[in-house]
Amino acid sequence: MTPEGLFLAALPEHLLLLGILAILVTDLVSDRPRDPFLLSLVTVLAAMAAAIGLHTVGHVAAPFPGHFSVGPEAFAGKALLFGLSIPVLLLARSEHFDSRFAMLLLSSLYGAGLMLSADSLLMLFFGLEILSLPLYALVVLAYRRPESAEAALKYLVLGGVGTAVLLMGISLTLGATGGLGYEHFAAALAGGDMLSRGAVVLVVAAFMLKAAIVPFHAWAPDAYEGASVPATAFMATVVKGAVILALVRLFGDAGAGPELLAVLIALPLLSMVWGNLAAMRQQGFRRLIAYSSIAHAGYLFFALLGLPEARFEAVAFYVIVYGLTTTLALACLPAGEDWLRDRLDSLKGLYHRDPRSAILIAVAMLSLAGIPPFPGFVAKFLIFRTVMESGLVAVAVLGLVASYLGIYLYLRVIQYMFMSPSASHSRTLPAGPVATAAAVLSMAAVLLIGVFPGVVLGWL
């Protein structure tokens, strides 16, 4: 591989690395704390532009054969993850922003980039760790209450368990098939012996933990609640998207054997049901988003049941839509003290205090509920069509019914905003200008995708 080839294939990642270094250096040489916001925004934009550009020209390369390769799907996935982190950056800017946040976020994105280009379990492991480690710090970074530290610790411990499980699975794959490449994992998927099955189950379980699938979900509500709003948005959208897109890449053209299929049906289904049911009882907005993200992880995992060629499109479209709408909802939360704005009943009567935010949150909620004409519907349609196409009609119907359970929780938020009188403690503190920019950006994207879903689908 020539140096130019390496430069070009991993250009988005290089740009991220450059940005991280630039932020670090300016932070070191300057004696006053500097605002790294613009720098990080430019970095992410440049990385996204590079990914889109390379996707457009159809660049295909394997600078490290068997470990790292790029193609249209990898670039599309990176572009959408980087794109989703732009509103997150804006959101963070309106809350609190420093060079630590910027560096951690960019490092995490770097890990996401590696995961989407990995061709071996080793590279995947690197990527996943680079993605995860900054997150533990991100959760405590903005901490405004003691629970944040507890949540971060819980996340760290469970994340560590996930890492261990993944490593165990990787070792078993090596033992069963004699290699660490994705083709070896595919062989393990196809293999019927105990060792191969164990390897596959452990790897899949690790991914389920990272994506918060029931019963590996317990960390998510605490971590989301303890983290600041932008960190929550980042975990719920970019991280979850990266994990599932990486899993789709790992599965490649392989299908699941009957035993694994049962797991891949039952646990996501359980996630949808439990996520939706538990979300109904939440009093905090971020906990609600956490449980809703558990249910949405279930829908995303369902895409794995589909035919190999249909999976990426379904997951990528879903991640875009789900990420944008979740960010939109979080960006529109009224500003104020953290514990207060997180309370769901602070949203009561919001329409009368801040009609614009109320309408935008309502749009996000309806989209998350999968109600047309909002793009969440098209995303849901695509996922369940993928499942049905692979012949699992009954499973798709069960999934749709499980998704029905989620409608009430989103309606409840709308009911609070439009139909309830303001609670005594709620005050009129509209979201700040930068958060509004994040909201407007997400909303514009949501509308565009809603009206022209075909354009996005054609691009993927």
Next chain:
Amino acid sequence: MSEAMALNLLLFLPVLGGIVLLALPERRADLVRGLSMVVLSAQLLLAAWLYFQFEAGVPGLQFETRIPWIAAWGVHYHIGLDGLNLLLVLLSAFLGPLVVAGAFTSITKDVKLFHGMVLFLQFTMLGTFLAQDLFLFYLFWEAMLIPMFLIIGVWGGERRIYATLKFFLYTAFGSILMLAAVIYLAFTVLTQDGSPSFAFTDLYDLGFAVEVQLLLLAAFALSFAIKVPMVPLHTWLPDAHVEAPTAGSVILAGVLLKMGTYGFLKLGFPLFPDAAQIATPLIMTLAVVSIIYGAGLALVQDDIKKIIAYSSVSHLGYVMLGLVSYNLLGVQGAIIQMVSHGLVAGGLFLMVGMIYERCHSRDLAAYGGLAKLLPVYSVFFMILTLAAIGLPTTSGFTGEFLVLLGAFHAAWPQFEAGATYPLVLVSVAVLGIVLGALYMLRLARRLLFGEARAPEAEGGTLRDLGLREKAILAALVAAVFYIGLFPNDFLQKTEQAVIEYQERVWPARAGEGGQ
């Protein structure tokens, strides 16, 4: 302007109006109301013009627009008029301005949001009727819930939250199974034809095995039957009607309930003809049960809104009975009955709203002798009551008479062949007319006659109808009589589409019971 363009404009006028509405200041309620009134009146004019341009006897769609939308999935923005949706589009457009005019004085809170939602609702309702692509249809069908959810939930009565959640969750449950069926259809088209499509005409030609058809019809029918509503899926309706503001009740009764029957007519039965034939006895039974049960419940209610709500269950039972007769008389009667019920029930809900604004009570026991207190009101109320009963010269007569005639025509050959059940059902349905007269006359007698009393009437006097209210009711009553006296034009324009429906669903029966 070409007719096709006019049809697109008709559909998107409320959206354009809504965009302008966003720019208006919240406190200028007069501007908001005026704008909605202008937009919806323009829509009515367009609809009327299109109605006159519509040619009878031409097969297929007229004024069609078909543009690829999601190319990879074969989804098209595809709308058009045919004999099945023509009258319902006209009905929706007709009720639009009346709803806004009726809300001039009753909606004073969040006026801008309210009119935004009415325009949104109008857009989705017309979209549902006009859509000729299943994906588009589903989009509009489901999106319709959002504005209605807010209309009931924000401006409704005391138990509005309960009622609106019940409405949304009930109907959404039906929709989710329909969505499963829609996805199944989509992927069957892909495997059978090799190219994706959601066009109704492509879907009609899919030959499914009967067992599959039965499952798919069940999924569609559940969704449609909840909307109609057919007993035993009707329990959301009284709550929604009672708690909804007047405008909500009028749209609900006037147009939304017809979505269910229109769904059966346009999609449910033609998509799955073999299953429809098998299910016909069951649907007939449920239709007749709805007629009798709805009428029976209406007879014992004391809440005026509930009486009219249950009467809707009964009246839409006739529509279903007409649809499953599969002959020209019965199906055309069903279409006329849909329009007639929209006008009559819509009018009655408006009148309940008018008296509620004056006296703040819907309790029948609190009223009496309004004929003395509100003479003009009483005249209008009596006319609509008689139309609801189905007195000749009113629209109610045309609809119910044709439905029953059609149902008899369908049942008689079966009776001669030895099957008595259908004939018994039709005979019971005729009894429903008597029950209808009983509950409506009970309502009118207790409301209009007897000792004059009304809650909150100062010094025993009440303000009678104003000019605005008279105009609204006069328009409704004129339409009721027009259909009652001159149904011919309506019948001619729907005939061709009904013949196509018959031939698609049950060709063997199409010959029977012609005109």
